[in-house]
Amino acid sequence: MIEKAFDILLETDDFMVINKAPGIPVHREGDQQGIASYVKSQSGHANWFLCHRLDRDTSGVLLMAKSKAAAAVLSQQFADRTVTKFYLAITDRKPKKSQGFISGDMEKARDGNWMLTQTQTRPARTQFFSRSLRPGFRAILLRPLTGRTHQLRVAMGAMAAPILGDKRYRGKEADRLYLHAYSLAFEFGGAPYQVQCPPTVGSEFEAFFTSEDDPWRAPQDLPWPKK
Numbered sequence: 001m002i003e004k005a006f007d008i009l010l011e012t013d014d015f016m017v018i019n020k021a022p023g024i025p026v027h028r029e030g031d032q033q034g035i036a037s038y039v040k041s042q043s044g045h046a047n048w049f050l051c052h053r054l055d056r057d058t059s060g061v062l063l064m065a066k067s068k069a070a071a072a073v074l075s076q077q078f079a080d081r082t083v084t085k086f087y088l089a090i091t092d093r094k095p096k097k098s099q100g101f102i103s104g105d106m107e108k109a110r111d112g113n114w115m116l117t118q119t120q121t122r123p124a125r126t127q128f129f130s131r132s133l134r135p136g137f138r139a140i141l142l143r144p145l146t147g148r149t150h151q152l153r154v155a156m157g158a159m160a161a162p163i164l165g166d167k168r169y170r171g172k173e174a175d176r177l178y179l180h181a182y183s184l185a186f187e188f189g190g191a192p193y194q195v196q197c198p199p200t201v202g203s204e205f206e207a208f209f210t211s212e213d214d215p216w217r218a219p220q221d222l223p224w225p226k227k
Contacts, residue, residue: 005038006062010195014070014188015051015063016043017195022059022176022202026050039064052078055150057165060087060181061197070188077186078147084185084194086219087152089140090178090204091171095130095161101227102126102155106148113168114150116158124148126155127224129216137164139208141182141216143224152179164204176202183219194220 006018020026020035027050028034036048049071051063065071077083103123104116116124125145133139138161142152150169156162157169165174180199187193199205215222 005035007197007200009061009197010193012188014067015065015074016048017184017193018062018064019197019200020054020059020062020181022057025056026053026062029056035062036064051075052083052147054181055153055177055179057177058179058181059176059199059201061184061195062181063184063186074186074188081145081147082186084183084220085144085147085181086183086196087142087144088180088182088199088205088208088216089142089152089156090133090164090208091130091138091140091156091161092136092164093161094138095128095140095156095159097159098131099129100127100225102128102158103227104158106151106154114148114154116154124151124155126152128155129222129225130161133204133208137204139216141219141222143219174202174204178202178204180205185220 005024006020010017024035026035039048049065051065051074065074103125105119105121106114106124107117109115127143129141130138153166153169162169162171164171164178165176183196185194
């Protein structure tokens with residue numbers, strides 16, 4: 001039973017940014033309604049348009065437009081890769097390296113999964129940092145430079161450190177998929193916006209940040225790894 005599907009982080013006349021709960025699909029799946037239906041029923045606004053997507057079990061920052069015109073402007077920024085995105089994750093295994101750049105083509109594998117290859121025809125590209133969270137667990141800060149299906153989950157699997165709770169990619173069983181869309185930076189109407197929201201669901205996320213001045217609280221200022 002889902003207690004709360006979303007929280008509002010920012011709302012304007014043209015769009016709204018929400019914190020989507022894990023377990024909510026962006027589009028309807030069988031008998032479960034998509035996030036737009038939840039937002040419609042609780043907002044009083046009739047028409048909502050997704051500007052990008054998150055996996056069903058990924059929580060976090062999601063941008064939705066109130067009109068087709070606004071959606072076209074915002075969606076184009078995602079297509080043009082001018083939106084800056086940051087994600088947080090937890091793994092119970094040590095990545096092959098503590099920080100770096102992951103790049104490779106993604107190919108379909110069995111049972112709807114994806115795999116990362118060594119070719120670079122149309123690569124999925126991800127930058128990341130990692131650090132110890134507690135004994136046996138590591139915190140991961142991810143910056144995807146492209147937007148492929150399951151990109152971050154596949155990237156962490158390729159680093160021999162699947163995300164905690166990611167049963168699809170051989171992650172250790174947990175109370176949720178420990179992947180959270182942490183921050184979005186975009187423009188609209190000539191004005192810049194940056195919306196950031198730490199994870200609020202999941203026991204392992206409770207001690208993710210070490211202090212109020214934790215440098216990961218300002219991910220845009222970090223010296224991101226280059227290839």
